[in-house]
Amino acid sequence: MDDKFMKLLFPQWQGSGNNRDLYNGVKLIQEHLLKNQTFKEIRVSLDEELVEKNNIIGYDYIYNQLAETVEALREEKPEKIFLIGGDCGTELAPVTYLNKKLDGDLNVLWLDAHGDLNTPESSPSKAFHGMPLRAILGEGDPSILDLCFSKLSSKQVSLVGGRDFDRPEIDYIRNHNMENLPIDKIKKGDVDLNFIKEKGYNNIYIHLDLDVLDPESFPHVMLPVSNGFDFQTLLRFINDLKNIYNIVGYSIQEFSPLNGDSVKLLKELVDFGLNID
Template sequence: MIFINPQWQGSGFTDDLKMGAETFISYFKDSDTKVIPLSTKGLTTIANIKCFEPILEQTKLFKEIILDSKPDKISTIGGDCGIEIVPVSYLNKTYQGDLCVIYIDAHADLNTPESSPSKAFHGMPLRMLLGEGNEEFIGLLFSTLKPEQICYVGLRDLDEPESEYIRQHNITTIADCKFEYVQQEIKNFRNVYIHLDLDVLDKSEYEFSMFPTNIGSSVSDVAELVRKIKANYNVVGFCITESIATTLEQLNPIKPIIDQINL
């Protein structure tokens, strides 16, 4: 089963990611999918988090759905990166901390509500998974991560508090999407979770991400990295986030990646 979580409120006040997730629903129309319903609560900023109430309600609902289905592996399509706190914390608990999170993303998502310049939730999920941030959301986690469980790939656009956190905790960062580099860092783990924010891709190859960037990774490199990780490790989770493509044709360039979503 593929969970499609169209949560968009984590990116702020524009619902482009909702439309992007709906395009994925059409793409996977012949697959076994479960769509997470959206909240209708207001978009008020509370506790330094934009759209706090709908995100909280959607997180609770996603948690209930995961609890009901009790999967051993989780494939997810977003929506914004904030959806990650449920599947990652669930799988980390399931595999008793023997989980490396390969975070393929141009951004670190390591802000707290206080440090975030934008107050957008999608810049906070990894910090929350590390046990820091808003207590209501942290209280919904199945478990928390340790810094040594994280391996960034393609990271290049950070806020200073995120850079400082990475330095202080010696979190692994790899510039290029090359398996041989990643393999050296995840050799102590049996199980892997792949997070992919499409903004890691160079916008000359894929421009339909929420925050497309220059000097990004190629589609072929990311697709090959995912293939090799899946071939050499027990990949228990794979999530693709932050596409704003509104037609199936716009998804064509990343077909080699998204066709690997099933585990």
């Protein structure tokens, strides 16, 4: 096993509001799909009394859990990371760490039905999992941004499969001319994946919020949105990326199981993560 490959479990649920479904999702994956695997686990609070502070629900827990993740990365200094979250707010430390380590040679593919591009102020829900990508791009709560290792530019992000954006997110995407790949084009094979190389990047991070999948194939998410990926197209897409790019990070996020059996559907996506090194 390569010492520099860090496998990280971060069952943060507070970013999704007041229920522990996402915590349970991570535990289900751990129990069924990660047997005999060593993962570093970030301890999260299970206290259900979440207080809103600085326009973020559960602020103190989110801040402290981020600080612990930053510490874990400083200690282990990984070259590659496989992260199982939790809510999408778990991405701040891994993505900004790798970006710093690679001196900006990183493109992040944000596979997600949502933009996760709100600021604490613009967020309609005040749930942190609607804000992580904006934070990675350097905007948000100042103390949270201070903990991050670096910030990325909007050129370094490619949205994939987004189809439920809030108004301020649409404005941000337009104003920054962000790459935004629709699933239809990917399904038809109309996307030339060399576009990332053409922008000058060799390394990629794949953020996979499971709500990028179509609810008909996979309804086990908190905010299902129709017209998503089927498993086959998604697996082909990430495998095609693997053939071209150095995958330095990959995550699986936001599993909100409706039943215990649903975890079996994730086997191939988890195995992909175990094999990025």
